Amino acid sequence: EAGVAQSPRYKIIEKRQSVAFWCNPISGHATLYWYQQILGQGPKLLIQFQNNGVVDDSQLPKDRFSAERLKGVDSTLKIQPAKLEDSAVYLCASTPGAGQNYGYTFGSGTRLTVV
Amino acid sequence: RKEVEQDPGPFNVPEGATVAFNCTYSNGASQSFFWYRQDCRKEPKLLMSVYSSGNEDGRFTAQLNRASQYISLLIRDSKLSDSATYLCVVNIYNNDMRFGAGTRLTVKP
Numbered sequence: 001e002a003g004v005a006q007s008p009r010y011k012i013i014e015k016r017q018s019v020a021f022w023c024n025p026i027s028g029h030a031t032l033y034w035y036q037q038i039l040g041q042g043p044k045l046l047i048q049f050q051n052n053g054v055v056d057d058s059q060l061p062k063d064r065f066s067a068e069r070l071k072g073v074d075s076t077l078k079i080q081p082a083k084l085e086d087s088a089v090y091l092c093a094s095t096p097g098a099g100q101n102y103g104y105t106f107g108s109g110t111r112l113t114v115v
Numbered sequence: 116r117k118e119v120e121q122d123p124g125p126f127n128v129p130e131g132a133t134v135a136f137n138c139t140y141s142n143g144a145s146q147s148f149f150w151y152r153q154d155c156r157k158e159p160k161l162l163m164s165v166y167s168s169g170n171e172d173g174r175f176t177a178q179l180n181r182a183s184q185y186i187s188l189l190i191r192d193s194k195l196s197d198s199a200t201y202l203c204v205v206n207i208y209n210n211d212m213r214f215g216a217g218t219r220l221t222v223k224p
Contacts, residue, residue, distance in 0.1 A: 033212075042119070042202055042214030043159065056211055091158055092120075101150055104163035104212065 002026065004107035006092050008059075018080040021110045024073070025094030027040045031055075033104070034067055034077050035091040040055060043091055082114045116141050121203050121215035129223055132193045136218045138203030139185045147206040148179055152186050152199045153217065159202055162188075193222045 003025040013019050025032045033051050035043035044067065048055040052072040063082070069075040079086055087093070089111050092103040121138045128134050144149075147223055148165035163170065165177040165186050176189040203215035 035214075040216070041214045044214070045211060048211065091174040104159075104166060106160070109158050 004092055004094055004105055004108055006090075008110055010111050010113075012115060013082055015084055015114050016081040018078065019082055019112060020076050020078045021090050021092075021112075023025035023075045023077070023107060025075075025092070026105060028096065029094035030072070030097050031095045032069060032075050032095030033095075034075070035093065035094045035106075037089045037091055037109070039088070046077070055056065077113075082112075084114050087114045089114055117215075118142060118207070118213045119203055119215040121201075122218045124217075125219040125221060127221045127223060128193055130193055132157060132222075133189065133191045134193060134220065135190075136188045136201055136203075136220075137185055138187070138206045139183075140203075140213075141184070142205070142207055142213075143181075143184060145205045145207055148177075148186050148212055149204040149206075149212075150177060150186075151204055151214075152176075153197070153202055153203040154199050159214075185207050193220075195222050195224065200220045211215075 007022050031047050034045050034046040037043040046060045047057040047067045049069045052069050067077045089109040091109045092107045118168050119140050122136050142212040150162040151159040152162045153184040163172050165179045167223055169178045174191045178187045200219045202217045205213050
C-alpha cells in the first residue's frame with residue numbers, strides 16, 4: 001500500500017513570506033494529522049481532521065497557520081507570514097479512523113527553514 | 116508537568132548490552148500507548164504498541180504501569196542498527212497522540 005505522501009521535502013523561505021505544504025494520506029484513511037517537530041523535540045499536534053471536518057486545532061497558531069482538507073482526502077497546511085521560530089519539520093500522518101489503538105503512519109515530512 | 120516525559124539521554128551502550136527507557140505521563144485517563152523509533156532526519160515509525168499486560172517483540176519488551184503512570188521499553192542484545200531516538204507516545208483521547216521529546220540511543224561496536 002502506498003504511504004503518506006508529502007511535498008515539498010525541503011523549503012527555505014525568508015521571514016514574513018508565505019509557504020504551503022501538501023499531504024496525501026493513505027487511501028481510505030479518514031483521519032489526517034499535521035504535526036510540527038522542532039529540532040530536539042517530539043512532534044506536536046497542530047491539527048486533526050476527520051474526513052473534511054476539524055476535530056482538534058487547539059494548538060494551531062491561527063493568526064498565521066491555516067489548514068484545509070476540502071474533499072476529505074488530501075490536505076494543505078499554510079503559514080502566512082512565517083517567523084523564524086516556524087523552522088521545523090512538518091509531518092503529516094493518517095489513520096483509518098479516530099479509534100483508540102491506531103498507530104500513526106507518518107509521511108517523510110517537509111523540512112522548513114525560515115531565514 | 117509535561118504531558119509526556121522521557122529519560123533525557125543520550126544513552127551510549129556497547130553492542131550486546133541491555134538498555135531500558137522510561138516514560139511518565141500525566142493524564143491518568145490515557146487509553147493507549149506506543150513506542151516510536153525515529154532515525155536521524157527521518158519520520159517517526161511505529162515500533163510497538165504497549166499493552167496493559169506487557170508485550171514483547173523479539174529483543175524489545177514494553178511494559179505499562181497504569182497505577183504509576185509510566186511505560187518502559189527494554190532492548191536486549193543491542194545492535195548497531197538500534198541507534199536511533201525512541202519516542203514515547205500517549206493517546207490522550209480519540210487518537211490525539213502526545214509525544215515525548217525522545218531518548219537518543221547510540222550503540223557502539
